Amino acid sequence: MKVLITGISGMLGVDLCQTLREEYEVVGFDIKEFPSTSFLSLPVQRGDITRIDEVKRTFGELTPDLVVHTAAYTDVDGCEKNPDKAYKVNALGTQNVCLASQDLNISVIYISTDFVFDGNKDSPYLEFDQPHPISIYGRSKLAGEEYVKTLLNKYFIVRTSWLYGHYGRNFVKTILELASQKKELRVVNDQVGSPTYTRDLSRKIKELLPTELYGIYHITNLGSCSWYEFTREILKLAGIKGAQLQPITSEELDRPAPRPRFSVLENYCLRLTLGNSMRNWQEALRDYMLERGSDT
């Protein structure tokens, strides 16, 4: 089976590539040009998902059996400031990926987000809860979900949250950098979610991929915390004692895009179908910290 990953040089794309290539032939599609994708040592076609001609031509040439669509405009505050780009990439780009996949009669795994929910619930969100995004990023990703559901019969929509991995920037790396530069760290304590390690998510996608258990899935590491609590655990695991940690509110941080107050996802359908789940976020973070040596 040949799997095409869009956004293959992104944080999740790289880990997915490394996990899936253990079993499948993997090819990639990304807006970044060779040689910046050469470290993957596999065929990556340069292309823009917002260009239907490029998507159809590339898919036609690569003839995948399945697409994992991770490419997205993921800068949440950037989306708020530039809604045209957000909808163009996340909604219309996804429509293009679906149309090209429809031509080849292949299924798509679309990576979506906890930000499709408004955060007003007091218990973890199930796949059967009604999305209601409060940011442009969330709205544009939900619009992508709608294209997937409308245009395809065989699809997986995988909603995940608070990703960190070994490639590119992420919250863990930012905190470790800041802790080495500043005495005091001020971190939001009124947003709660589930930090998720990209390698754990990739392994679960690999399990789901060969099945015909199509539908919407929430896949995150288990348990939840605020960004403040997440930071406390990162500093503890890194053995950093000097930095003073100060909890602040979202209002104090004053970012352009609103974030859900509570966006914990329950891996409900995963439990009902594959009958298993994920490990907890602290255990995953511990492994990530141990494996950090090869980070780029």
Ligand SMILES: NC(=O)c1ccc[n+]([C@@H]2O[C@H](COP(=O)([O-])OP(=O)(O)OC[C@H]3O[C@@H](n4cnc5c(N)ncnc54)[C@H](OP(=O)(O)O)[C@@H]3O)[C@@H](O)[C@H]2O)c1
């Ligand atoms: N990060 C999180 O916490 C999180 C949480 C929940 C869900 N997700 C979802 O998970 C997926 C992967 O996230 P990530 O954090 O790995 O994202 P990422 O690191 O930003 O990777 C996205 C990749 O897509 C590429 N891309 C952007 N626009 C494109 C276009 N028009 N055509 C082709 N490629 C394009 C990016 O290239 P450039 O870097 O050059 O733009 C990048 O290589 C996304 O769909 C995201 O919405 C992420």
